[in-house]
Amino acid sequence: MDLKSGYPFWAVRNGLMQAFPALQADLHCEVLVLGGGITGALIADHLAAHGHDVAVVEQRDIGWGSTAASTALLQYEIDTPLGELARRYGLEAALLAYRACDHAIDTLATLAGELHGVDFENADSLYYASRRRDLGPLIEEFELRQRHGFAVDWYDAAGVQAHYGIAAPAAILSHHAARMDPYRMTYRLLARLLAQGGQVFDRTTIDHLTAGPRKVVARTSDGVHIHCQQLVVAAGYASQHWLRQRVARNRSSYAFVTDPLPPEALGAARDTLLWETARPYLYLRSTADHRLLVGGEDDAVDVPARRDALVDRKARRLATKAGRLLGGRPLQPTFAWAGTFAETADGLPFFGTHRQWGPRVQFAMAYGGNGITYSTIGASLLCAAIERRRHPLAELFGFQRLG
Structure with missing residues (x-):
């Protein structure tokens, strides 16, 4: 496949790190x-x-x-919001899934500490409203998470702009996320x-x-x-x-990474994972060597040749969107790629x-x-x-x- x-x-950065027979x-x-x-x-x-x-x-x-x-955004937030998952399977089950993901970040931090050299860093995660009509569900999501003990803060439009330089109607800031080199x-x-x-x-x-x-x-x-x-x-x-x-159904997601950038050019993504309420969503993070990694533009393409042909065009779109989000900064993709991912109906995995x-x-x-x-x-x-x-x-x- x-x-x-x-x-x-x-793969470009690391090459084949070790030979196996x-x-x-x-x-x-x-x-x-x-x-x-x-x-x-x-x-x-x-x-x-x-x-x-x-x-x-x-x-x-x-x-x-x-x-x-993989772009390796390590978050406890599931693609299916907590409220939506609760309506599907009940609040107890939804909280169990979210808390397990929350604990998984700590487990990964422990593993990274044992292994060394995997570029693991803790980060915040900013989930921002793409449009004003997303405000209602976002408020519901924030209140539900806060009520059940998740470390979250609420920012209105002025707060998002003041703290992160992003023009968005509102956002949830989560204080437990991470990034690494998978x-x-x-x-x-x-x-x-x-x-x-x-x-x-x-x-x-x-x-x-x-x-x-x-x-x-x-x-x-x-x-x-x-x-x-x-x-x-x-x-x-x-x-x-x-x-x-x-x-599950297979889909394609697209990403690019820039050359190393000065801290001010990374903007809010320097120490925060950024992602939005729109689907498919734009997401950004930085790397350990101060590059900006941007992904999104997901589509239903599952034919490798068609996916290959779309990489450069999708990377340019992502660069435009991410640059606009970060205050109009021009971004130049250095490496761009696409990968297959699978999407389940409820956003949950299958094990067993x-x-x-x-x-x-x-x-x-x-x-x-x-x-x-x-x-x-x-x-x-x-x-x-x-x-x-x-x-x-x-x-x-x-x-x-x-x-």
């Missing part, structure tokens, strides 16, 4: 993780920390799929897995799975067999290949078993704008499932909510 177009900044002989392990992106790396690391024998296989080079195209995090996690006795193989394509009552056998395109007790399918948006039931495959195949489909925080939650959720422990989010994040 061709998951990206153009020149994703993380292709699998060339039959293998036995307790847990096989199918997918060597940030989702698979977080899950494999968590399982290894709990004493499981883990192997990871990736069909490309490690981190070269959607991870390389590509470096993936390599650091998998390097640690190797040091702890796990195994990592890239350029290894799985083309057939057999799931029985006691084990799963995965066959590679070269005829090599992997025997495992549990399989975790963490292949990003290619995971849908293994399910007959369609659980599916009736098509039975109890020994776990899926990790961290879809939506919260892929990295979802993956962090999914690591503990799937570990609990493998160890036959209950997890409070197993039902809400499971396939059973599809009916």
